[in-house]
Amino acid sequence: MAILVFLNAWLLTRLWFTFRDRPLPTREWTVLALVQVVLVGVLTPGLHTLALVATVIASLALSEALVPEERLNAGRLAGGALVGMVAFLSAHFGSPGSWLLPVQQPEVLRPAMLGLLGFLLVANETNLAIRTLLHRFQMEPTTPTKGETRTVDDREYNAGRVIGMLERWLIYLVVVFAQNYNVIALILAAKGFARFRQMDEREFAEYVLIGTLASLLFTIVIGQSILYFL
Structure with a gap:
């Protein structure tokens, strides 16, 4: 349960990436890293907290400073997957607690936390996966410029992002x-x-x-996964 609380709070901070199509400035991603490190503080101290702190910092440094800009979304997705994996291992082997939760945790909290987790996953994290897929196969919407070169149509891309998020939330x-x-x-x-x-x-x-098909696939997989754990 404690790891679910942390993951939901951490995913909320990652919504900052949603409309950021360029690497964050050093100061900005450093502040974001500090906020996420503070969120680890909801967990009881232990080796799992040290591992999560190191992973959170490494994931942001990976995407915002180390990975080339053309692979930004892939870097952010990989960093997020890394934190998720360490959090899963912490929950599986360490069973950390949280000072935010009562000793006798109400059973209603777990379905609510799982539901919110899926809701956040289909927002920014799925958006990163779809954009990585589109970039990999050079399927981004483009607009013609002078000569024969074409550039990414930012207006259409942003509209598609918003439509896609609303679509996934509804699904x-x-x-x-x-x-x-x-x-x-x-x-x-x-x-x-x-x-x-x-x-x-x-x-x-x-x-x-x-x-659309990728969005539908990811959303159904996440939704069915949440139902399985419920």
């Missing part, structure tokens, strides 16, 4: 609470209708299709 709520997959078809149909005219462009259609 996640449907998967976890309603468990009625017919509603997902309505959500995807509404998205397709809104972008119907743009689908004539092959590159844009491929970008939307890959992004």
